[in-house]
Amino acid sequence: MSSFVPYHMEFEEPLTREEYVFLAKLCERAERYDEMVGFLDKMVLGTSSLGELTVEERSLLCMAYKGLVCSPREAWRVISFIEKNGGCRHGDHATIIKAYRARLEADIASICGRILGLLDSHLNLSACSIDSKVFFLKMKGDYHRYLAEFKVEEERNKAIEDAMAAYKEAEDIALADLAPTHALRLGVALNFSVFYYEILNSTEKASRMAKRAFDLAIADLDNVDDESYKDSKPILEFLQDNLRVWTEERMSEL
Template sequence: MDRDSLVFLAKLAEQAERYDEMVDHMKAVANNHNVELTVEERNLLSVAYKNVIGSRRASWRVISSIENKGDSERSEHIKAYRQKIEGELVDICNDILTIIENNLIPNSSSEEGKVFYYKMKGDYHRYLAEFQVDDERKESSDKALESYKQASTIAMAELPPTHPIRLGLALNFSVFYYEILNSPDRACNLAKQAFDDAIAELDTLSEESYKDSTLIMQLLRDNLTLWTSDQEPDNTDANQGDMNVQDVE
């Protein structure tokens, strides 16, 4: 099937919320070793994988919560179900990570594209680290950190502070520091710096990226509010546990 048809079918699958099929179509596009994805194509690929991984991450959190409540009579069934979901998470993450490593990064000619893919690489190693333990968790965490740092080096040099990809990188990198490395200070510093830098240049923001950039800036601020309140020793907000850390595609 030709490239245009695959992209069309991916859009159709997205509208129908059939994300596994959307992945199949965009994977076929991305697996062409000699072709750089357009901005639209890379966004479709990202949305497809974000949805298939997102539903399983949510499932894993639910099952883990049930498992932690300790229903001893059914513990083996619960554990087996959790492990089944983890197997699916591993397959999805390894799938997209292979595509990023072998095709997308080598074929990317723009600095913006490289930031996008290194960020994506960091995200999927982070998703692995969310449920892995011991040496596996450390390996995924180290790879996520390396990928986020590579993305940040390029972004800081080549993209303006208000660029939505640079802001999205800062958001997800700060979430990684907070949730995976348990480093709230570094998470807050990174998020605050990104927010402040963007605010300082808000008047230069292009109309086409205004909505995306300001949305991510709001998410940065929301996370900062949550994280700083978590660190207050006298925090007694009864609703605090219901708030969720935010990241982006």
């Protein structure tokens, strides 16, 4: 009886920039985010004279890391909820829960460290356009925010400080050089306000920031073409949803 022997295709790496992008798209379709990240990392680190990433390339990189970190972050939230709400009251089970939570935190920290290293060593340095600078600074703020979600004491303070600095720099550039309706400017406002709400527990500051961004964008909608509006519309909806929730929260506390 013959047995099945799997065939493993080996790529003759390094591949071209276009080949790495093509493979990343395949991985995205298959939801193989770990491999997607690997191919895009190799593109950034291994392609000589890479220069600035294209809009497509940076979007793929963002989706790859977001897809990779999403699962352990969601799992961490579930396990933390169980731990805090006494899902298992026996000592042995509590120890197991704590150990598993620590493993998830290590996974998240590894992913965040990987992209933050890439941002500091390559992506932020090669960013020339306003869009690229804002995009990667926002991304830097996001991954420091993810670390701040579970880090404690000095490590948490450092993650908060680094997230704040990245978001603030992205915000300063966006406010100076991008239209109020620009998707990147709105994205910075959305994530920065979430940082204030979730990490700093400042509902008032988060609400003010989100409302300002939303109101300025709505006032400028007449100057937006259909394509730009398509990009901005979902972010405006997120801002509006957050504002409603945060306003109701503040009213209930009065």
